[in-house]
Amino acid sequence: MYSAPESMPLDMPTFHAEISLPYTLTPGGAAGTFLAEMKNRRIVGSRFANGEVVAPAQDFSASDGEPMASFVEVPQTGEITAFTRVDGTIIAFIKLDGCANEFPHRVLGDLDAVRIGQRVKAEWDDGVENSILAIKGFVIAEDAAVGTVSDLPEPEEAIGSLDYALALPYEHAYGPYYGRMFDEIKGFGRVMGVRTADGDDALLPPREIDDISHTPTGTWKTCADTGTIRGCSIINMEFIGQTKKPPYVYAEIVLDGASTRLIHLIEIDDVEFAKKNIGPGTRVRAIWTDGERKGSMADIERFEVIEE
Amino acid sequence: MALGKVAVVATAQTELRPLWGEAQHIDLISAVVTSVFKGSGFSIDDVDFVIDSGSDVLDGRSISNCGFLGALGAHRKEEARVEADGIWALQYGVNKIRSGASSVGLIVAYSKPSESLVENYWASQVEPFYQRPVGFSQRAAAGIQAQRYLADRGCSERDLAELAARRWADAKAHANVQIGDVPDAEAILASGESALPLTELMMARPVDGAVAMLIVDESSARRAGNNPVFITGMGSGTDCHAYADRDPLKLASLEGAAAMAARAAGWSAQQADVVELSAHSVVGEMLAMDVLGLDEGKTAINRSGGALPADPIMATGLCRAAEAVRQLREPQLYGGGAPSRAVVHGAQGVGMQNNCVMTLEV
Numbered sequence: 134m135y136s137a138p139e140s141m142p143l144d145m146p147t148f149h150a151e152i153s154l155p156y157t158l159t160p161g162g163a164a165g166t167f168l169a170e171m172k173n174r175r176i177v178g179s180r181f182a183n184g185e186v187v188a189p190a191q192d193f194s195a196s197d198g199e200p201m202a203s204f205v206e207v208p209q210t211g212e213i214t215a216f217t218r219v220d221g222t223i224i225a226f227i228k229l230d231g232c233a234n235e236f237p238h239r240v241l242g243d244l245d246a247v248r249i250g251q252r253v254k255a256e257w258d259d260g261v262e263n264s265i266l267a268i269k270g271f272v273i274a275e276d277a278a279v280g281t282v283s284d285l286p287e288p289e290e291a292i293g294s295l296d297y298a299l300a301l302p303y304e305h306a307y308g309p310y311y312g313r314m315f316d317e318i319k320g321f322g323r324v325m326g327v328r329t330a331d332g333d334d335a336l337l338p339p340r341e342i343d344d345i346s347h348t349p350t351g352t353w354k355t356c357a358d359t360g361t362i363r364g365c366s367i368i369n370m371e372f373i374g375q376t377k378k379p380p381y382v383y384a385e386i387v388l389d390g391a392s393t394r395l396i397h398l399i400e401i402d403d404v405e406f407a408k409k410n411i412g413p414g415t416r417v418r419a420i421w422t423d424g425e426r427k428g429s430m431a432d433i434e435r436f437e438v439i440e441e
Numbered sequence: 442m443a444l445g446k447v448a449v450v451a452t453a454q455t456e457l458r459p460l461w462g463e464a465q466h467i468d469l470i471s472a473v474v475t476s477v478f479k480g481s482g483f484s485i486d487d488v489d490f491v492i493d494s495g496s497d498v499l500d501g502r503s504i505s506n507c508g509f510l511g512a513l514g515a516h517r518k519e520e521a522r523v524e525a526d527g528i529w530a531l532q533y534g535v536n537k538i539r540s541g542a543s544s545v546g547l548i549v550a551y552s553k554p555s556e557s558l559v560e561n562y563w564a565s566q567v568e569p570f571y572q573r574p575v576g577f578s579q580r581a582a583a584g585i586q587a588q589r590y591l592a593d594r595g596c597s598e599r600d601l602a603e604l605a606a607r608r609w610a611d612a613k614a615h616a617n618v619q620i621g622d623v624p625d626a627e628a629i630l631a632s633g634e635s636a637l638p639l640t641e642l643m644m645a646r647p648v649d650g651a652v653a654m655l656i657v658d659e660s661s662a663r664r665a666g667n668n669p670v671f672i673t674g675m676g677s678g679t680d681c682h683a684y685a686d687r688d689p690l691k692l693a694s695l696e697g698a699a700a701m702a703a704r705a706a707g708w709s710a711q712q713a714d715v716v717e718l719s720a721h722s723v724v725g726e727m728l729a730m731d732v733l734g735l736d737e738g739k740t741a742i743n744r745s746g747g748a749l750p751a752d753p754i755m756a757t758g759l760c761r762a763a764e765a766v767r768q769l770r771e772p773q774l775y776g777g778g779a780p781s782r783a784v785v786h787g788a789q790g791v792g793m794q795n796n797c798v799m800t801l802e803v
Contacts, residue, residue, distance in 0.1 A: 145462045147556075150501060164570040189571050195686040215689065217584025218637040224581045226685050235685040237577035244637075249592070266574050297569065303501035303557050308465030342471045344511025347485045 145312070147304035155373075156297040163190035165291030166204060171267035174257050177288060178207040178232060185233040186282050189265065195234070204288045207232055208280020209255040211271075216240065216247050223247060227271055231282035239270035252277045263292055310339040313353070319428030322421055324356045326391055334392035357389035358419035359439065364394065365415075367407050376431075380404050382411050386436060400435045411438060444539040448662040448669035449801070450655050451481035452763035457650035457751040458619035460555040466500065466651075467512040470551050473653035474514045477547070481655055482666035488655075489543035490519040492534045494527035494550035496755050498562050513549055526550070526719070527652065527759025528787030528797045534656055535672050544658045550756035551651035559647050559754070566791055568682070579721065582684045582792035583644065584636025587724040589689045591638060598638050602626040605643050605723045605749055612746025615775060616764065618648070620750060636722075643723045645752035652759050654766075670766045670783075674800035676701025684792040692725075695732045695786070695796035702784070706800035710734065713800070714780030715741050715768045717761035719748045719788045729786060729793075744768060744775050758787020758797060769803045 160168055167177040167190045178188030179201035185194075188207040193200055211229035218224070223244060226235035240247055241256060254277045258269035307315060310327070314337075317325045326335030328351030330343040335354040343350050364385040371379055380401055385394035399417065401407040417436040426432040453476035455461075455469050464472075478484055491513050497503050506513070506522040513520065523530040527550025534546040554562070563579035572578075591597070606626045612618045624632070624642055632642040662669040678694035678701070680687050687693065703709040710716060710733040718733075720726035726747060735742060745764035748757050765783035772778050783801040 147462070152501060158569055160570050168570065195681050195683050215585045215589050216637075217581055217588055217639075218634065219576060219578075219581050219584060222576055224575065224577055224585075226585065236683075237572060237581065237685060238575050264574055265571055295570075299561075299565070301498065301501065301557060301561050305501065305556050306462055306465050306553070308463065308468045310468070311465060312463075340467060340471075340511065342475065342512055342514075344516045347474070347511075347514045347516070 145306065147306060150303045150305060151300060152303070153298065153300040156299065157294040158297045159294050160292055161192055162291050163192040163201060165293065166190060166288050168263045168265070168295070169289035169292045171264065172262045173289065174267075175285070176207050176209055176229065176255065176268070177285060178205045178229075178282065179203075180205045180282075186231055187234045188229050188232045189236060204285045205282050206285045207282050210274060210277040210280045211253060213240065213247060213249060213251045213253055215249065218244060225271070227253065230280040238265070238268065241270040241272050246273045263295065310341060314339050315428040318432050319426045322426060322432070324358060324388060325353050326356055326393075328352055328354055329392060332392065335390055337388065337391045337393050337395055354390060356391045358421075358433070360386045360388035360391070360395070360417060362411065362415045362417060363387050363413055365399075365411060365413070367401070367404060367411070369404055380407070382407055384417070384436065386417055397430070397433060398435050399437065416441065445541060446659040446671055447535045447538045447656055448659065448665070448671045449762070449766050450483065450657050450662060450665035450667065450669050451477050452652065452654045452766050453477035454617055454652040454760060454763055455650045456617045456619055457648040457753055457760070459646065459648055461553060461649035462555070466495070466505070466551055466553055467509055469553070469649070469651035470509055470512040470549060473651045474512060474547070474549060477653040477655050480666045482664045483545060483655060483657070485514045487545045488514060488518060488547045489545050490521070490534070490537060491515040491547045491549065492521050492523060492530040493548075494523045494525060494530040494755050494759065495552065496524065496562065498565055499552060499554055499557050499754060501557060514547060525755070525795070526787040526789045526797070527756045528762060528785065528799065529677065529758070531654065531656070531759055531762060531799070532675050532677060532797060535675060538656060538658050544661050546656045548654045548656060548759065549651065550753075550759040552753040552756045553649045554647035554754050555649050562754070563791070579791055580636040580644070583722040583725065584639055585684075586689065586728070586792055587639050587643075587722060588637070590724045590728065593690050598630060599626060601639070601643055601723045601727075602629040604727065605629045608743055608746045608749045611744055612750035616745040616751065618746060618751040639722055639724065643749075645721050645748045646750055648751045648753050650751075650753040650756060650760075652753075652756050652763050654759060654763060668770050668803055670769050671802050672799055673802050674702035674704070674706030675798070676705070677795070677797040679795045682794065684794070687792070690728075692728055692732050692793055692796060694794065695729060695788070695798070698796045698798040699733055702798040702800050706802070708782065708800070710784045710798075711736075711740070713740055713782045713784040714778070715765050715783035716743070716786075717745060717747065717765045717783065718743055718786045719757045719761055721748070721752075721788070721793060723749060725788070725793050729788070733784070741768070741775065741780070758785070761785045761787060762799065762801070765801055769801060
């Protein structure tokens with residue numbers, strides 16, 4: 134392994150993970166107003182001091198950074214200036230009548246009818262609000278009259294924030310070192326690390342290169358499932374990403390025979406008891422799950438304090 | 442006080458593959474960080490700072506470099522993460538040495554796009570109110586760029602396929618890239634539609650891999666185990682975020698970056714012997730060649746195959762630099778000659794919004 138990872142292509146299982154985050158997006162004045170006006174089926178643009186109109190509305194000019202002067206209602210007709218098709222959806226740049234800019238949106242219909250300079254008009258989607266997708270897309274409108282920009286003295290109040298979510302799935306490779314560590318946990322219920330370059334204590338998780346000396350690590354070693362807390366925090370509030378309901382103790386534990394800290398949880402019933410009795414130096418033991426081990430750190434259900 | 446000169450004294454790269462299923466990021470990083478010192482005349486103890494490039498979104502963890510510090514050789518050293526293509530990490534490192542603050546720097550870039558959905562990564566780069574909902578993203582930008590380019594230059598899809606086929610063949614012949622059968626122009630045209638008129642094989646192929654580069658000041662370069670390659674010019678630039686607002690038939694930020702690098706070097710890309718370009722699609726590569734005024738008959742362009750056959754997103758530009766170093770040092774591997782000047786290029790962002798250019802000389 135050392136100088137290059139395994140060269141033989143192997144079909145290895147992966148570790149599935151997902152990062153799923155909730156957001157509240159702040160569209161700001163221009164986009165917030167544009168989105169708020171979607172329910173009125175009006176397309177809001179921005180007029181700048183130099184007279185240029187840009188749609189969808191922008192707080193600042195993309196070309197020179199000047200702030201917008203006023204909101205306007207722009208026509209729902211325009212022309213295609215460029216197009217492509219991605220996953221079966223035609224995506225085009227649309228230049229609405231009276232506007233200086235182009236923006237991307239969908240074109241509904243047949244690709245054969247799409248060409249540069251093609252006249253189009255917006256098609257609305259009932260039931261969609263607060264999204265640019267209230268405009269379902271643009272449809273071919275050969276004879277659509279050229280529209281004009283009009284003032285919009287009293288637009289809807291801008292939307293302050295929008296709920297949004299982004300979920301990113303992953304298939305992580307274990308690699309040779311984590312791979313064996315999890316295999317050992319699954320198959321034998323033991324925690325194995327590799328020795329440091331110059332000592333007997335094991336690095337957990339195991340790795341090819343010793344962090345401190347940047348030299349190859351030593352041989353594999355089984356660590357005990359007992360150890361000593363070297364750092365901890367009593368968690369008594371809820372937050373996103375927790376795997377366990379509070380209260381519990383987040384603990385950094387050095388297993389006997391290891392040189393590095395393992396992060397795990399200690400179950401507690403009573404916060405006051407934990408404050409007095411759990412801290413750096415406290416001896417703990419792993420409590421393994423009943424049932425079949427899966428080859429994961431969760432096969433150790435928790436740690437508990439060794440009463441001495 | 443004049444700024445100091447900076448040399449590349451060693452590079453190392455793993456094979457670039459569509460899937461490194463049996464290695465973690467740290468395994469790939471350990472491999473190149475260990476290899477880069479071999480025969481270089483330097484060891485990890487000589488390194489003053491480590492700068493690494495990677496993407497938290499692609500890696501699936503925030504501040505992912507924190508988990509890689511040991512593999513990076515950064516234990517108790519100055520370390521910084523550049524959340525951009527590796528060529529910007531190199532630019533940062535060169536400036537640290539030029540300023541006199543440090544002597545020896547290790548630059549590392551890595552990528553494992555196989556672990557995530559690259560489409561999500563691209564989608565995360567576009568604006569969420571107007572662009573993301575309608576499906577505008579990296580691929581759509583490349584398709585629109587291509588449609589306009591073909592209309593303007595009067596070339597055909599076959600022209601695109603032929604260039605892409607040459608790049609795949611070059612990668613197979615010269616670069617450390619995992620490739621089965623080299624696709625010919627027919628196969629490239631026949632591959633599925635990615636973003637009309639571009640087919641899948643006309644887009645850069647995401648691959649896994651890592652690359653490391655050791656850079657040093659001029660006096661340290663005297664003890665290098667191999668010919669030092671000097672970085673004599675650098676330039677970078679950013680275009681506006683909305684792709685629709687850019688000049689569609691130019692890469693304005695590449696133009697500016699190339700001019701900046703040429704001013705420092707005293708020569709421009711047309712006078713280079715070797716050019717290594719990054720592009721997100723075959724048309725992006727053609728545009729870059731046009732902007733730099735390059736002629737494939739006169740200059741060796743992307744003898745490594747470039748980014749089309751192998752795009753380790755976030756490491757691509759640093760791979761270009763490593764490839765150019767190899768071509769300047771070992772021209773016999775590329776059919777001989779005595780090349781002395783190279784231009785390397787990195788690009789990132791939707792529709793190649795950001796560009797960075799460097800000049801290398803031996």
